[in-house]
Amino acid sequence: MAEPASPRRLPTTRQGAAVLAALRSSGTFRSAQDIHAELRAGGAPVGLATVYRHLQLLAEHGVIDTLQAADGQTVYRHCRSDDHHHHIVCRRCGTSEEIEGPEVERWAESAARRLGYTDITHTVEIFGLCATCSAAGGH
Amino acid sequence: MAEPASPRRLPTTRQGAAVLAALRSSGTFRSAQDIHAELRAGGAPVGLATVYRHLQLLAEHGVIDTLQAADGQTVYRHCRSDDHHHHIVCRRCGTSEEIEGPEVERWAESAARRLGYTDITHTVEIFGLCATCSAAGGH
DNA sequence: CTCAGAATGATAACGATTCTCATACGCAAG
DNA sequence: CTTGCGTATGAGAATCGTTATCATTCTGAG
Ligand SMILES: [Zn+2]
Ligand SMILES: [Zn+2]
Ligand SMILES: [Zn+2]
Ligand SMILES: [Zn+2]
Numbered sequence: 001m002a003e004p005a006s007p008r009r010l011p012t013t014r015q016g017a018a019v020l021a022a023l024r025s026s027g028t029f030r031s032a033q034d035i036h037a038e039l040r041a042g043g044a045p046v047g048l049a050t051v052y053r054h055l056q057l058l059a060e061h062g063v064i065d066t067l068q069a070a071d072g073q074t075v076y077r078h079c080r081s082d083d084h085h086h087h088i089v090c091r092r093c094g095t096s097e098e099i100e101g102p103e104v105e106r107w108a109e110s111a112a113r114r115l116g117y118t119d120i121t122h123t124v125e126i127f128g129l130c131a132t133c134s135a136a137g138g139h
Numbered sequence: 140m141a142e143p144a145s146p147r148r149l150p151t152t153r154q155g156a157a158v159l160a161a162l163r164s165s166g167t168f169r170s171a172q173d174i175h176a177e178l179r180a181g182g183a184p185v186g187l188a189t190v191y192r193h194l195q196l197l198a199e200h201g202v203i204d205t206l207q208a209a210d211g212q213t214v215y216r217h218c219r220s221d222d223h224h225h226h227i228v229c230r231r232c233g234t235s236e237e238i239e240g241p242e243v244e245r246w247a248e249s250a251a252r253r254l255g256y257t258d259i260t261h262t263v264e265i266f267g268l269c270a271t272c273s274a275a276g277g278h
Numbered sequence: 279c280t281c282a283g284a285a286t287g288a289t290a291a292c293g294a295t296t297c298t299c300a301t302a303c304g305c306a307a308g
Numbered sequence: 309c310t311t312g313c314g315t316a317t318g319a320g321a322a323t324c325g326t327t328a329t330c331a332t333t334c335t336g337a338g
Binding site: 042068072074089090097099101103104107108111112114115117118119120121122123124125126127128130131134 | 148162207211213227229236238240242243246247251254255256259260261262263264265266267268269270272273
């Protein structure tokens with residue numbers, strides 16, 4: 001049966017720790033390239049391939065969330081909540097909040113059931129201008 | 140002032156018509172490359188750049204819907220409904236249904252208002268295995 | 279200390295999309 | 309039916325995010 005497997009989940013290498021740390025101190029969705037640049041600038045250079053590798057691993061293990069930005073780029077975020085949730089993201093500055101939506105979960109469930117779809121997942125994201133950015137200037 | 144402008148909205152060229160026709164006879168989300176291949180095979184070859192151009196135009200004018208597949212590719216669909224709606228998509232065969240969710244719209248609205256976000260848009264997609272595909276074999 | 283296996287990262291390879299720009303077309307005036 | 313011109317087309321180059329290679333470096337057990 002599925003035994004607990006490897007007890008270590010979080011990065012053990014300097015590089016892995018750096019990638020996670022960069023995300024942790026951010027609160028916004030960041031791209032891989034973005035993080036790579038930050039680490040390089042911050043004196044703890046990490047190879048681009050390694051950044052991608054760790055982001056992918058962290059995402060697979062559910063440590064971080066991912067979504068596709070409007071331009072197709074994949075962006076990553078370290079969320080406070082471990083539970084299933086969604087996000088509202090500022091399309092100007094990238095700030096984002098975690099939000100829950102029980103009614104959305106129910107709706108997705110029942111729509112799927114009604115149409116005979118199984119093995120469901122969903123993406124639900126809200127994009128807009130955060131209070132700060134919309135105060136600054138519309139566009 | 141903003142006068143009604145050009146009265147023609149739909150493609151006037153053979154190529155434009157071909158792109159739209161390909162989507163119309165499909166009911167599924169298709170990629171640009173996909174459509175390009177179909178048209179080429181169907182004896183009405185259209186340049187790849189032109190396919191992209193028309194898909195982009197049709198999307199801008201709201202004639203077709205777009206979404207990002209899991210692999211990042213942008214896919215397009217010609218929907219029956221002209222009203223705002225969402226989709227449930229089979230991740231195996233690409234079949235999709237248009238679905239509405241008033242409660243989801245309300246939820247998005249109110250979450251945005253509560254957090255001070257303006258100029259909202261949202262993406263809400265459900266992925267799963269359609270009845271046919273899930274009968275065929277879980278995988 | 280030694281060695282096998284895992285991790286790293288410079289670089290090449292990929293693949294989707296966009297850009298360039300010379301050519302083909304569509305259409306209206308003459 | 310020609311001519312002229314602005315628009316559309318499309319082959320191929322250019323972008324750019326992401327992934328694959330693979331030689332080198334690191335780590336940890338014995
Ligand atoms: Zn903002
Ligand atoms: Zn959800
Ligand atoms: Zn299916
Ligand atoms: Zn909606």
